[in-house]
Amino acid sequence: MTTAATDTGSGAGALLRSWRERRQFSQLQLALRADSSARHISFIETGRSRPSQEMILRLAEHLDVPVRERNTLLLAAGYAPLYPETSMDDPTMDALRAGVERLLAAHDPYPALVVDGTYRILAANRSVGLLLAGVAEHLLEQPLNAMRITLHPEGLAPRIRNLHEWRGHLLEQMERQIALVRSEPLRALYEEVSAYPVPADAGAESSRDAAELFPFALPLRIEHDGRVLSFFSTIATFNTPMDVTVSELAMETFLPADPETVAYLQSLTP
Known part of the structure; x- marks a missing residue:
């Protein structure tokens, strides 16, 4: 009599278990969401049952697994990756790139930029450049x-x-x-930037000062050309991305938080 091999920690079952625990779901909770059974989920996680491609994608959807990691799950289960990772310079991205550039230009004279999953700046409008005056040259070398x-x-x-x-x-x-x-690249970036020393003379305003001026959201308050500009930040991502690159894009737009910032930035408009 033969028995099924048990997943010892490196296959799709172990990865799915890791994502389930990260999302703080029980096997029963995940089974109910995915129209399955706790027994089947258990068999998948221990390697006693090989999940179909459809089941992997269904579980990944309910566990909110990022698109890049869905490819990892598929590979671990013996399936080909489903989601491509296309360079933004690829001709197939022309329409997307043009749309993003139109959005960035339309947000002028207020700053807006697009970053990838490790905060690499892929595109920015003219107003972002205004704020970079005085930044050290080595920080402005590609990739920003x-x-x-x-x-x-x-x-x-x-x-x-x-x-x-x-x-x-x-x-x-x-x-x-x-x-x-x-x-891992994101974790490495976090460890790097969190270790930067905080300038001794920076951060003149306290949280109480900002709360009195802007009680409903934390603003970015930045000195520029002898004045202080105030911005609220919003972040937008693409719905239902089918490409790894697109899934990790984020557009951050900065909205003026006071009339003085509006007046100054509009005065710079040709």
Whole structure:
């Protein structure tokens, strides 16, 4: 009599179990969501049952597994990757790239940029360039990285009036991402930027100061050309991406948080 081999930790079952535990689902909860049974989920996780491609994708959907990691799950189960990873320079991305560039241009005179999953800047509008005046040349060499430029002591950090709060917000954002995705490059970036020294004279404003001025959201308060500009930040991603590259794109737009910022930036418009 023969018995099925048990997954010892490296196959699709172990990966699915890891994602289930990360999302804090029981086997029964996941089974109910995926129209399966706790017994079948258990068999998949222990390697006693090989999941179909359809089942892997269904479980990944309910576990909110990132697109890149869905390919990893498929490979671990012996299936070909389903989602391509297409360079933004590829001709098939022309329509997407043109659409993104139109959105960025339409947001002028307010800053807007597009980053990938490790905060590499892929595109930005003219107003982002205005804020980079005074940033060290080595931080402006390709590939530009938004987190490095913002938090490095030779970057924007010395000019951010509420640096302690804004730095805390960015690091918490990265921590949430690391908890959701298995990205060693992102973790390495987090370890790098979180270790940057905080300029001694930075962050003149306290959280209480900012809360009194802007009670409903944390603003970015940055010194520029003898004045302080205030922005709220929003982040947009693509719905139901079918490409790894597209799934990791994020557009960050900065909205003026006070009339003074509006007036100044509009005065720069040709």
